[in-house]
Amino acid sequence: MAINKVSVQEGSKEESPLFVFAHYIWWKRSDDALADERRLIAQVMNIATWEDVRRMEKIVSQKYLAGILKNAQPGWFSPRKWNFWHYRIGLVHWPVDIPPVPIRRFYGQ
Secondary structure, eight states: OOBSOOOOSSSOGGGSTTGGGGGGSTTSOHHHHHHOHHHHHHHHHHHOOHHHHHHHHHHBOHHHHHHHHHTOOTTSSOHHHHHHHHHHTTSOSSGGGSOOOOOOOOTTO
16 A cells, blocks of 8 residues: 655664665665655665565555655756656656756856
């Protein structure tokens, strides 16, 4: 059953349904990766294997995935995955409807 939000604050981190994905944030310890579930899920959406993506989709609702896309930070998604996920969860139906990938901006740009 998909849920609207995965709560990793309750109980131990190992009990979180997202624990199996913590290795996708390889630069952090598992506990630290689980502390920011939106970033962890975005990383799964961006670089995970197809099997892990399908497993994640059983845990996280499409509404929650849409929220992650709508609030994505620069660097979270490659252009290819950005387009893929907008189609996959039904946010767009035509290529012209896809919003631009968030990009980093520096002062003066």
